[in-house]
Amino acid sequence: MANPLLRVSDLNVFYGDAQALWDIGFYVDEGAVYSIIGSNGAGKSTVLRALSGLVRPASGRVEFLGSRVEGKGADVMVDLGISLVPEGRGLFTSLTVLENLELGAFTKRARPKRAKTLEWVNELFPIIEARKDQQAGKMSGGEQQMVAIGRALMSRPKLLMLDEPSLGLAPLIVKTVFEIIRTLNEQKVTILLVEQNIHQALKIADRALVLKTGRTTMTGKGDELLADPEIQKAYMGTLRKGT
Amino acid sequence: MFYLPPIDILIQILINGILFGAMYGIAAIGLSLIFGTMQIIFIAQGAMIVLAAYGTFWLFHFFSMDPYLSIIVIFPVSVIFGLGLYQVLFRRVARAGKFPSLLIAFGLMVLLENLMSVLFTPNPRSVRASYTAYGISALGLKISFTRLMAFIMAILATTGVSLFLKKTLIGKAVRAASENLESATLVGITPHRVNSVTFGIGIGLAGLAGIATATTYSFDPYFGFVFSLKAMIALALGGMGSVVGALMGGVLLGVLESYGSFFLTGGWADVISYAAFMLVLMFRPEGLFVRSSDSEKP
Numbered sequence: 422m423a424n425p426l427l428r429v430s431d432l433n434v435f436y437g438d439a440q441a442l443w444d445i446g447f448y449v450d451e452g453a454v455y456s457i458i459g460s461n462g463a464g465k466s467t468v469l470r471a472l473s474g475l476v477r478p479a480s481g482r483v484e485f486l487g488s489r490v491e492g493k494g495a496d497v498m499v500d501l502g503i504s505l506v507p508e509g510r511g512l513f514t515s516l517t518v519l520e521n522l523e524l525g526a527f528t529k530r531a532r533p534k535r536a537k538t539l540e541w542v543n544e545l546f547p548i549i550e551a552r553k554d555q556q557a558g559k560m561s562g563g564e565q566q567m568v569a570i571g572r573a574l575m576s577r578p579k580l581l582m583l584d585e586p587s588l589g590l591a592p593l594i595v596k597t598v599f600e601i602i603r604t605l606n607e608q609k610v611t612i613l614l615v616e617q618n619i620h621q622a623l624k625i626a627d628r629a630l631v632l633k634t635g636r637t638t639m640t641g642k643g644d645e646l647l648a649d650p651e652i653q654k655a656y657m658g659t660l661r662k663g664t
Numbered sequence: 665m666f667y668l669p670p671i672d673i674l675i676q677i678l679i680n681g682i683l684f685g686a687m688y689g690i691a692a693i694g695l696s697l698i699f700g701t702m703q704i705i706f707i708a709q710g711a712m713i714v715l716a717a718y719g720t721f722w723l724f725h726f727f728s729m730d731p732y733l734s735i736i737v738i739f740p741v742s743v744i745f746g747l748g749l750y751q752v753l754f755r756r757v758a759r760a761g762k763f764p765s766l767l768i769a770f771g772l773m774v775l776l777e778n779l780m781s782v783l784f785t786p787n788p789r790s791v792r793a794s795y796t797a798y799g800i801s802a803l804g805l806k807i808s809f810t811r812l813m814a815f816i817m818a819i820l821a822t823t824g825v826s827l828f829l830k831k832t833l834i835g836k837a838v839r840a841a842s843e844n845l846e847s848a849t850l851v852g853i854t855p856h857r858v859n860s861v862t863f864g865i866g867i868g869l870a871g872l873a874g875i876a877t878a879t880t881y882s883f884d885p886y887f888g889f890v891f892s893l894k895a896m897i898a899l900a901l902g903g904m905g906s907v908v909g910a911l912m913g914g915v916l917l918g919v920l921e922s923y924g925s926f927f928l929t930g931g932w933a934d935v936i937s938y939a940a941f942m943l944v945l946m947f948r949p950e951g952l953f954v955r956s957s958d959s960e961k962p
Contacts, residue, residue, distance in 0.1 A: 475846060495849040504850070511847035513840045523833065524840050528852035576851060 424487055426451040426611050427472075427503075427580055432481035432491075434464075434471050441467045443636045445481070447628075449580065454602070454612045456622040456643065459632035460656065465615040466508055468632070469582045472613070473505035474498040486579070500528040502579035506586060510569040514558025518549055518568050521557050525575025534577060542571040545604065563594035570601065574610075581605065582613045587621070599625060619656045623647040669926075676805050677922050683811035685918015686818035687880075689911035690873040691895035692902065693825055694866035696910045699899070700842030701855070701862045702758065704765045708773035709895055710888030712867055715776060716742055716874020717883050718784055724791050724878075731791050731879045732813060738871045746867025750860040758859060773889065780885035790882035814876035821872055822911045825865060829907065838862055842905060897941040903951020912953045 425448035434442040442464050449455040457465045470476040472483060474495035483491035490501060499505075513521050522542060526535040543550040546567045552560065557568055566586055573581055583602070587595040599621050606612055606625075616622035623629055626643035631652065639646065646652055691709055698706045719738050723729040729737075753772065757764040790796075798809040829835040834857075841848040841858040849855060877883055877891075894917060902913025917937055924933035944952060 473850060475849070494854075495846075496852050496854045499850060499852040507847065507850065511844055511850065513843050513847065515843055516836065516839060520836050520840075524836055524848075524851050524853070527833070527837060531852075572851065 425449055426453075426486065427613070428482075428484040429468075429472070430482045430484075432468070432471060432483070433479045434467055434476055435479050436467075436476075441635050442471070442478075445630075445632075445637060447630050447637075447640060449611060449613055450627070451579075451611055452606070452609055453627040454606050454614060454625050454643075456614045456616060456626035456629040457632060458616060458619045458622050458629060458656070461617065462634075463632040464635040465632055466584050467635075469505055469507075469584050469613070469615055472498075473503060473582060475505075496528075499576050499578075500530055502530075502577070503582065504573040504576045504578035504580070505582045506566075506569045506573045506584060508584040508588065510565050512557045512565055512569055512572070514556065516557060517554050518557050518560070519553040521568055521572050522549070522553075522575050525572035526577075528576055531576045535575070538575050538577060542574050545574070545601070546571050563590050563597065566590065566594075566598060567601070570605075574605075578610070580611050580613060582615075584615045585617060586614075587616065587618045595621070619652075620647070623652075672804055677926050678919060679805060679807060680811070681919035681922030682915050683808070683815045683918070684922060685898070685915040686815040686911065687873055687876050687914070688891075688894045688898040688917050689902075689914025690818045690821050690869050690876070691891060692898035692910035692914050693822060693907055694869040694873075695892075695895050695899050696902075696904060696907065697825070697838070697862040698866045700905055701838060701845075701858050702754070702762070702765060704762050704769060705896060706769050706866065707766070707892050708769045708776065708888075709866070709870055710891030710893075711773045711776040711780075712742075712870035712888070713873045713877055713891055714883055714885060714888040715780065716871040717878040717887075718780060718789070718874075719871075720875050720878035721789050721791055724793070731793060731875055735872070735875060738875055739868055742871025742874075743864045743868035746864040746870075747860050749867065750856075750863035754859065754863070755856055758855065773892070777885050777888065784885065786884055786886070788882040788884045789878075791878045793879070796879065808880070810876075810879040814880055817872050817876055818911060818914075821869055822907055825869070826907050828865070834858075834861060894937070897937055899951075900941050900949075901944055901951065902953050906951065906953065909951055909953040913951065916952070 427449040430446040432442055432445040445468060457468055459465050467476065471478045474493050474497065478491055481491060482489060485501060485503060490498065522539060526532055526538060548564055549568060549571055557565065586598050590598065602612060602625060614622055623643045623646050629643050629646050630637055631639040691713060695706055695709055716738055720731050720734050723734045723737060724731055753768050754765055757768060795809050799806045800809060829839055837853045838858050838861060841853055845855060898914035898917045899910055901916050902909035920940055921933040921937055924936040
């Protein structure tokens with residue numbers, strides 16, 4: 422069996438004395454979309470924060486491209502190829518859109534390819550190019566999300582992690598965001614997605630993991646989990662089935 | 665009885681205040697940069713300025729080096745000193761939060777003051793070049809040459825720092841890290857790197873302010889603390905995170921003090937500037953020269 426791009430095993434994370442993640446383990450194959458779902462406070466974001474290097478795991482292994490990377494800082498992780506679009510987008514709002522993108526290619530690895538990557542990002546998001554000199558904070562929520570994804574792509578990630586990219590966006594924009602994720606995946610970008618929009622997140626995912634209060638309750642293929650009666654009952658209810 | 669002096673005197677005071685205040689401005693820009701990335705008030709900035717003033721003084725004293733020529737020594741040495749200072753004193757504690765860094769800055773200030781006092785004696789010093797007392801007369805006004813030079817240095821420094829922050833990638837990284845440190849590390853900006861850059865520039869500016877101080881004032885080892893306070897007031901007036909705002913804040917403070925000490929007394933001038941400091945913090949904490957939309961944080 423070929424080695425997966427990312428393999429996480431027995432990951433434990435604490436915030437102070439409180440344990441936020443318990444023995445989390447999963448793997449992401451190259452070219453796949455992997456979704457982590459669960460309700461508010463289940464620890465989904467914490468997984469991404471630990472993998473991006475913002476939070477140092479207490480124990481466990483993170484193997485990326487075959488080498489151990491756990492405990493490295495966020496500035497190192499992005500150079501290795503793991504890029505996070507944080508919850509709430511985390512744009513530099515006082516900087517222009519173009520400056521945000523330029524800084525996206527700050528790493529040694531990405532800097533020489535900056536002009537070429539920018540062309541690619543502009544192609545993906547024509548709206549970005551049209552408004553490149555605008556202050557990022559003055560754009561609409563959906564546009565900001567695109568700039569945030571574009572900025573992460575500027576680092577030439579091998580693994581793109583998205584934390585709640587649909588949060589706070591109008592339904593029509595949410596659809597666009599998921600279309601973008603699909604397009605990126607078609608262009609061979611491996612994606613690790615955290616979402617509360619469970620229906621969409623499972624539909625798009627090759628595999629997925631269900632988190633509940635910091636522990637894994639289920640893993641499996643996206644469509645299997647989507648059809649699972651327990652998941653339907655626990656997370657989607659009857660009203661939200663169609664979303 | 666209130667006495668209103670003729671207009672040319674009022675203008676003369678205004679000009680003196682502007683020239684005077686530009687120096688506070690240079691110091692405030694340094695404070696603003698360091699505050700932006702490390703979130704601490706670098707209270708030792710004034711002591712650094714005095715140290716640079718001593719540097720200027722000794723270069724003049726021993727090598728007869730013209731104070732303005734000594735920029736080519738003082739400025740690069742200050743920048744390197746700033747970079748080293750961060751690596752040696754602050755790098756280790758930067759992760760532990762602001763409080764240890766603030767204490768170290770305070771300790772550094774006291775250490776430098778006492779060290780300078782022992783090494784250089786507490787006697788006031790000043791650089792007396794041939795042009796120190798020279799003034800330019802125009803339109804019935806008299807402008808001190810050394811203060812005019814200080815003002816020009818302030819304008820050039822402000823322009824230089826602004827261009828650095830706007831045009832260079834590392835300058836953009838400093839702005840990004842000042843706004844959102846977590847996002848900055850996510851794109852690969854190492855906090856230590858931007859911190860040491862801001863320290864390098866901040867102390868470099870202290871070097872320039874030191875030259876300006878040595879040529880315009882007489883100074884002693886303990887002169888710096890008040891300078892730090894004044895820079896802090898200038899920063900509060902101008903608004904954190906704005907380079908031009910910091911300079912304007914310094915100029916405004918200089919004008920306030922200048923009129924304050926003319927109409928009242930020197931002591932009252934300080935009362936007025938500290939009162940202005942508190943009033944601005946109470947009613948317009950984002951600063952007077954920052955458009956409110958620019959200071960918005962998400």
